[in-house]
Amino acid sequence: MSTKKEDLVQSAEKLFYEHGFHSTGLKRVIKEANVAVMTLYNHFSSKDKLIVEVLKRREKRYFAQLQVQLQESSDLSSICLHLAEAHVRWLVQNETRGCLFLRAKEEYGSDSSHPIVQVVNQHKSGLLRFFQKKGLTETQAMQLTLLFEGATAMAETEDVDKIGKELIYLTQRLF
Structure with missing residues (x-):
């Protein structure tokens, strides 16, 4: 580029x-x-094409961060723990203003065929598929995604370090 x-x-x-x-x-x-x-x-x-590029690049960075953390993972519990640690690192490194993808959907969501909305939907379903490719069942992938999404939302209003500790704790308990 x-x-x-x-x-x-x-x-x-x-x-x-x-x-x-x-x-x-x-x-x-x-x-x-x-x-x-x-x-x-x-x-x-157009501005829409710029927004799509921004979202795709952010997604690429996020998934790369998740992937790097998995290099030493072998069993399901360590995979989930390392994914949670990577997500916490993402929250700490990036400002905690919520999920940029959901913010985009909030602003453009009235038209489900809008390219920005489609990118957002693909990102969220892509996260589920990513987890499944790492060995989680469909249900487990949904559970981990819900933990991550909840942590991201709560990091907007609560201390990110506290949120991170709770995400790690819940991930260890669940998986």
């Missing part, structure tokens, strides 16, 4: 996460990224 495109995507993600999708205009993204207007349109034909 070109440096200018990278700057655009990073700036857009930061602004969308801090201020919301509809509240953040492209002029603000351009200014934050310190690029020309044409640079934006050379890479993205």
